[in-house]
Amino acid sequence: MLTIKLRDLKMKVFVSNKQGETLMPCSPRKARILLEGGKADVVKRNPFAIQLVHGSTGYKQNLTLGVDTGHNEVGLSVVSETKEVFSAVAKMRNDIAKKMDTRRMYRRQKRNQLRYRKPRFLNRAASRRKGRLAPSVQWKVDAHIRLINQLKALLPITKVVLETGTFDMAKMKNPEITNAQYQQGVQYGFENVKAYVLSRDRYQCQCKKKGCSNKLQVHHIKFRSKGGSDAPNNLITLCEKHHKALHAGKFELNVKSHKSLKSATTMNIIRRRLLRYFPEAIETFGYITKANRYQHTIEKTHSNDAFVIAGGSHQKRAKERIIRFKRKNNRSLQKNRNGYAPAIRKQRYAIQPKDLVRFEGNQYQAVGMQNKGAYLKMTDGVKAVVKSVKKIEIVFHQKGVIYA
Ligand SMILES: [Zn+2]
Ligand SMILES: [Zn+2]
Incomplete structure (x- = not known):
């Protein structure tokens, strides 16, 4: 029998009213009182959620969900005017590609053992289908969607803000874009270009020298004092040490042109899919988050980024949760172990x-x-x-x- 003891509860409890509408979460203590008094039922165990038995419109505030999208970790934060009600870091699975390779190997082996089988290839509808994503990428898209939908089902979220990348390509091509999406009045234009240049140069010093320092800076190839522009093709990434050396005239930079950034990155694909799935979501970018984080002197972590993305500044913070994904069912029957007979699951x-x-x-x-x-x-x-x-x-x- 499955039991859950209320004293095991340590995090805020999600609440819905009799009609099933989501309300503000309550403390574990409050939940315990409601449950023991028969005023609520448990509807979900992980995360723990209760539903009020008696009619009540309940307590509700406008909540904003901020999502720091990513490959390895996704930051999530739900913020109201006065406090942060939810904070989490979701650890993404990175084992999909490897598992697919293993599966492919086993299947190939199996097919080769059928001796007179005609060779067949490219005979799958899926491999020809346009817009199909690699399983590892598809999983990441789905995981983001799943997390957002789950939180929307648990909390009265009225607005979703997604940070989809570090810089805004569209704004760089056309700096005149003024979009309601930009919550800030301040000009962060150059920060955007800087974020782009760092990303283009793969966060590596472009001096082609040894012994770079850790801190990266963006340098004007033709100095600004000599009329050099802020355009990306006049900018280059240098480490602090070599940047100083260059300005001191200790060496010369011989760079002419720059390759433009490869656009079809995985994050770009995830970004497009997410925006298509959540058309009402507001898009924001890393350079804006970074500037806002500095303004409120908030340290860089995924959950802090999400907090800032959701519009957080002074609000009381929630305890950070860790979200993990687990495969629902491991269906492999046979495990081949090096040096041992295969283990057959019985x-x-x-x-x-x-x-x-x-x-x-x-x-x-x-x-x-x-x-x-x-x-x-x-x-x-x-x-x-x-x-x-x-x-x-x-x-x-x-x-x-x-x-x-
Ligand atoms: Zn360097
Ligand atoms: Zn410089």
Whole structure:
């Protein structure tokens, strides 16, 4: 039987009213009082959400969701006028491409074992379909959509702001663009160009010398004092050390032209798909976030970026959560282990990795079964222990998107 003890709750609890409309989240203490008084029901366990039993329009504020999109980590923040109600960093899966390769290898092997099979290739509709994304990219697009939709289902979010890249290509081509999307009145034009130049030069000093320092700066090839422009083709990335050396006349830069930036990057694809999926979302860029972060002296992290993207400045911050993705079902039956006979899976254990379990009153996360299911390796987040399954109680099966 699955049980959840209310004292295990540490994070804010999501609330909806009798009609199922989302309300402002409440404290675990408040949730406990409501649940014990029979005034609410549990509707979701991860993240923990309750629904009020009695009719109540409830407490609602306009909330903005800020998303710092990314490859490896996605920052999420939901902010109201007065406080941040949700903060999280989602760790993206980066194992898709490798898993696809492994699958391809096994399938090839299998087919080659059918000796008289005619060679067939390019016979898949999918490989010819236009607009098809590589599975690893498609997964990332889907993951962003999933996170945003899930938060919209848990909180009364009225506005979504997405940071889709570090610089704004459209604004650079046409600086006259004035869009309602730009929440700021300040001119960040040069910051945009700088972000572009850094990205174009792949965040590497372009001096072709050794011993670069870490800090990167953008240098005017034809000095501004001599009429050099702020256009990207007059700008180049240099490290602080070589930038100083160059201005001191210690060496000369021999660069003429610049390749333009490759546009079809993965993030660009993700960006376009997200904007197509959320047409009402507001787009913002890294250089704006960075400038706003400086203004409010906020340190750079993914969750802080998301907070600033959502329009956060002085608001009281929420505790940061970690969101992880777990494959719903590992369907591989055979594991080939180097130097051992292949392991054939004959059964699926009741406790799967990442499930929440309880042992002697404390909550742990399952790591994996040992000794043919007699023992469980589990962790409390600090250290791992191995205990007999007889003494372990399952709290919750974690699947899909996991909120810690
Ligand atoms: Zn350098
Ligand atoms: Zn310079």
